[in-house]
Amino acid sequence: MSNQNDYDRIERNAKRRKLIKNTVIYIFLAIWGLMVLFPFYWMILSSIKSYSAYSSEYIPKFFTLSPTLQNYSEAFTAVPLGKYFLNTLIFTLCTTVLMMVVIILAAFAFARLEFRGKNIVFALFLSLMMIPNELVIITNFVTITDLGLRNTFAGLILPSVTSVFYIYLLKENFEAIPEELYKAAKVDGTSDFKYLVRVMLPISQPTIVTIIILKVIECWNSYVWPRLITDNSNYFLVSNGIQEIRENGFGRENIPAMMAAVVVISVPLIVLFLIFRKKIMAGVSRGGTKG
Amino acid sequence: MKVVLDHLTKKFPNRNKKVGGFVVAVNDFTFEIPDGKLIGLLGPSGCGKSTTLNLICGLEKPTEGRILFGDDDVTGLPPEVRGVGLVFQNYALYPHLTVEENIMFPLGNLRGEEKLTKQQMKDKALEAAKLVQIDSLMERKPNELSGGQQQRVAIARALVKMPKVLLLDEPLSNLDARLRLQTREELRRIQNETGITTVFVTHDQEEAMSISDMIVVMKDGVLQQIGIPQEVYDEPVNLFVAKFLGTPAINVFEGRVKGGSLYIGEDSVLDVKGVDDRDVYVAIRPEGFIVDDSGRMKCTLLRREVMGRDSSVVAKNDAFIGETIRAIISSETKVDTSKPDIRFSLKPAKTYLFDRSTEERIRFSV
Ligand SMILES: Nc1ncnc2c1ncn2[C@@H]1O[C@H](COP(=O)(O)OP(=O)(O)O)[C@@H](O)[C@H]1O
Ligand SMILES: [Mg+2]
16 A cells, blocks of 8 residues: 555656656747747848838837838849849859769769878868868959959859868768678679769768758858959849948948848748758768768 | 689788788689589688679679680679679668669669660569569568568569679578578579579588589688589598588597508507508598497597487597587487497598698598
């Protein structure tokens, strides 16, 4: 009898402890979520406040009673935002496609081929990862200017068509594919290239998708380099475009219009992320354990 | 298709760079695989079996020597044009493809006149799958299959092109004991049905003996003996082959020949004519002992183990190399286990003499 009571008590205690633990975790996660989401909320809120309302708020309000879409049309008319959108799309697509070709071939070479000095070259590659981007930007700027590629898509794209880190990530993935598969494919009559395309890439698909998504985000958000290498608005990307709204839109900063532009250009990325969320998580966790 | 290996040698640079030099994985191999036969390539781990297969299928280039398929020299040809099928120990299925796609994979690589339509490929894949009885699993992915099923898919994939030569590298060693028995019989059946010249690599002598038309025993890259299994078992050319074949293993003693008589310890156990006086190794098959009270060989009796039809007598002798002697006798034979000793007479045909230094066989007549 007392035994039964003991069990009941233990069970009740365990339940209570679990409840407390869960409550704490959920409260913590909720606060965390709010912190992460707040900038988004602020962005959308600002984009639907009218310019005059926004300017007259000495202390910005956390809500608005008279939402307007005026800012959205202003964002598209004050500067050729549509054109910038297109530029960004071209830039992102070209950069990502070129980079995928480059890193896939490079990773294949490092993972599968035997050539003299392979390890040394790879070590050099890795050491490149330790040089901060800001340093490289200056030399890149000089190089691209010397080549006469300022204000061209080539000039925008070229410096980011490779990535040591992604090569490294992909090489690790390729190396995890068993040697026997290569031999089997050889006997089955495939060339190296076909093996890469038909076996290695599909097997490494989660990592590849992850890399593509990350690269697209990086391109979409890139600011410093496009800003540096273009001063002709025909080649502006959206990030520069927003800056333009701020600088020469109305003589004064039009923050609500800027925010409207920011909302518009964030949407594609958010949609992309939502679609591929599962794949990204799979790729990240796999890349992590294999590395 | 007959396959001829002609003075085939493969040297690898030593993996351990500090030691340097070469590992001779295959050393001056010469033998001929007759058309349509199943050959068991047998030897301990690391003796160069896989390397030999890789040479035959073209994944490795020989350092010296030639390989002929029929009358064609294929030594310089890459694997894809040799028309071989290869099955690996760990199956090596493409994990992202279904069973059907795996089996069709080699067909998709055919070019020119040989190129097939999708429907032809599907038909051939189904045919191959039926041969290994996995035609009901075509839509599964490899990770949804058991080990035995995966192995069948691998065999189907190797067979689908109707290769001239089928190479199997320890195909059964990842399977459990029952499945191994079953699959090996199946392999034998498939080989009989297709008539494809097959090389079957294994380190398991029993496996090789049971399904091969011929076995090739190798050690440290050197070919030791070729022959039909019974012949190699009955007439081993050296101590290595004698020890490698047979379960329980052959019993090896230190002995010597004096005046036409074979001595183990102080006992003169057998008359051996035509052998000079010398020290020898004496190897006796477990079935070579006859329990006989007037037998000439005396051993210390340890115990008797009954195993159904047969039983084995476990004994000791000072001249024996190893732990205990094992003799297989019929279960009806009476053994007086109360006595400390047991006496055997030996079957001359099951007793082999080997040179102490070269370990080569010494022939004798009774
Ligand atoms: N690529 C290689 N490089 C260096 N040594 C190798 C290579 N492949 C095999 N070897 C060596 O050759 C010998 C035979 O190997 P292998 O043919 O795999 O033996 P088995 O299949 O009989 O176990 C071994 O000593 C092995 O270490
Ligand atoms: Mg092997």
